[in-house]
Amino acid sequence: MNKKILVTGATGFIGSSLVRKLAATPDEVSILVRKSSDLTSLSDVLDKVRLVYGDITDRASLDSALKDIDLVYHSAGLTYMGDKKNELLYKINVEGTRNILDASLAAGVKRVVHVSSITAVGIAFDKKPLSESSEWNFHAISLEYARTKHLSEIAVAEAVKKGLDCVIVNPAFVFGAGDINFNAGRIIKDIYNRRLPFYPLGGVCVVDVEIVADTIMTAMKIGKTGERYIIGGENVSYKQLADTISRITGSPKVHFPLPFWMARILRSMLDLYKKKNRISKLFNLSMFRVASEFLYYDSAKASRELNMRFESHEHSIRNAYEWYRVRNLL
Numbered sequence: 001m002n003k004k005i006l007v008t009g010a011t012g013f014i015g016s017s018l019v020r021k022l023a024a025t026p027d028e029v030s031i032l033v034r035k036s037s038d039l040t041s042l043s044d045v046l047d048k049v050r051l052v053y054g055d056i057t058d059r060a061s062l063d064s065a066l067k068d069i070d071l072v073y074h075s076a077g078l079t080y081m082g083d084k085k086n087e088l089l090y091k092i093n094v095e096g097t098r099n100i101l102d103a104s105l106a107a108g109v110k111r112v113v114h115v116s117s118i119t120a121v122g123i124a125f126d127k128k129p130l131s132e133s134s135e136w137n138f139h140a141i142s143l144e145y146a147r148t149k150h151l152s153e154i155a156v157a158e159a160v161k162k163g164l165d166c167v168i169v170n171p172a173f174v175f176g177a178g179d180i181n182f183n184a185g186r187i188i189k190d191i192y193n194r195r196l197p198f199y200p201l202g203g204v205c206v207v208d209v210e211i212v213a214d215t216i217m218t219a220m221k222i223g224k225t226g227e228r229y230i231i232g233g234e235n236v237s238y239k240q241l242a243d244t245i246s247r248i249t250g251s252p253k254v255h256f257p258l259p260f261w262m263a264r265i266l267r268s269m270l271d272l273y274k275k276k277n278r279i280s281k282l283f284n285l286s287m288f289r290v291a292s293e294f295l296y297y298d299s300a301k302a303s304r305e306l307n308m309r310f311e312s313h314e315h316s317i318r319n320a321y322e323w324y325r326v327r328n329l330l
Contacts, residue, residue, distance in 0.1 A: 003027045006069045008056055008100060009076030010049075013179050014115060014171060016041035017213040018073060023048040032056070032065055032076070041180055056096035062103035069107060071220060074100050075115035077152075079145065079183065081287040086144045093148035094155065101159035101166070112159075112166040113220045118205065119146035120153050121170055121230060124296040127203070129235055131298045132170075132228045141289055153228070160226040167223035169216050172232035172297055175316040176209030177323035185320050191245045191254060192321075192330050198258035200291035203237040205230075205299075206313035218306040229306055232299040234313040238291060244314050248321050259292070 005022060009015040010031035022029045023045040030050040033039065039046060054061030056076050066072070078085070078092040097114065104112050122137045124130050138146035156166050179185040184206075190196040215231045223229060236244075242254040302308040324330045 003070040004030070004068055005071045005073065006030045006032060006052065006065060007073045007075065008032045009074070009115070011037050011039060011041050012075060012077075013041075013181065013183050014174060014209060014212055014216075015073075015075040017176070017178055017209045018075060018216055019049060020045050021213050021217060022073075030065070030069070032062075041178060056099055057091055059099045059103060062099055063106065066103050066107035066109060070110050072100065072104050072109050072112045073115070073216065073220065074112055075216075076100075077115070077117075077149075079117075081143065081145055081290060083142070083144060083286065089144050089148045090151075093145075094151045097152040098155045101155060101164060105159060105162060105164045110165060111220060112164060113216055113223070114152070114156050114166055114168045115216065116153055116168050116170045116228070117146075117149040118170050118172050118230065118232070118295055118297055119143065119290075120149040121228075121297060124294040127294045127296060129205075129296040129298040130230075132230055132301055141293065143286060143290060157226065165225050167219045167225065168228035169212075169219050169223075169302075170228055170230045170297075171212045172205035172207045172230065172299075173295070174207055174209050174212055175313075175320045177319050178209060179320060179323075180329070185324065187241070188245050188249065188317065188321055188324065189330055191242060192249045192251050194252065196242070196254055198256040199238045199242045199254050200288055201238070201257055201259055202291050202293045202295070203235060204241065204291070204295045205232040205235050205297045206241070206316055207231055207233040207299075208311050208316035208319060210319075211309055211311060215302055215306050215308045218308070223306060229302040229308075230297045230299045231302055231308060232297045233310055233316070235294075235296040236313050241313065241317075244317050245321075248314070248318050258288075 010019045030052045032054050052065045054065040122134050175184045212231050246253045
């Protein structure tokens with residue numbers, strides 16, 4: 001029996017990859033979009049999906065969007081590393097998630113997969129990879145994005161208590177084909193264009209977007225209600241990541257390690273520099289603060305319970321780079 005599916009955040013990097021895979025199934029796929037949404041990332045599958053106009057921050061629009069829907073993939077959210085959009089982060093990531101959960105309960109949706117973030121898991125301060133059962137400790141560094149993702153998972157737990165069948169997935173640092181807005185891909189672009197002369201001292205868990213989309217779909221099928229699953233891969237330092245990008249793109253190596261205390265001084269000096277746009281947009285202090293820590297995770301649970309496959313970080317970087325190169329996006 002074919003299912004009726006609704007995807008939020010369908011125009012985003014993970015969302016568009018997910019929609020492309022769902023569109024290849026016999027299920028009936030609807031995507032929640034705003035009138036102002038840029039549909040470029042879905043141009044090749046728009047004829048296979050139904051557009052439903054609405055907004056996760058507008059509860060009334062969700063009630064009509066969810067009519068007769070069986071399954072919801074909630075991947076909408078605002079990713080912003082800084083402190084200038086705190087109200088908007090809360091409105092979209094927390095209130096928007098509550099709206100989707102409440103509307104799904106009211107509409108009798110059979111199951112929801114909530115796409116969260118590894119920032120809702122925590123920081124590996126001792127470099128020992130965290131698991132789904134780790135206690136959230138991101139409050140140790142002030143990042144509203146991480147706080148809102150943590151709060152959205154608390155909202156999921158509340159909805160599950162009310163009877164909603166919901167599973168959480170926590171994708172790591174996602175690279176791959178289709179990252180038109182240069183989310184993780186920004187680091188590839190900036191090393192390629194020699195705009196990143198230094199690397200932060202932390203590390204990150206890298207995963208390919210294809211693996212993320214496949215695992216999200218498996219979570220919908222066989223994930224356990226109320227459980228969370230980290231979708232990650234290799235844990236690598238930013239030095240390793242930069243070296244891999246340099247090797248794959250043929251760009252010069254990034255040689256200079258930059259501790260956070262020095263980054264603060266450099267940033268204040270750069271703010272006085274007229275040609276500061278020559279330096280990577282990644283060099284904002286909130287982002288650099290996070291990148292000075294170790295976001296290392298253990299994805300064993302997803303491999304065990306969701307058959308998640310593993311690829312090297314090199315594989316994901318190569319996929320992303322080749323996709324950019326063929327389209328002249330670098």
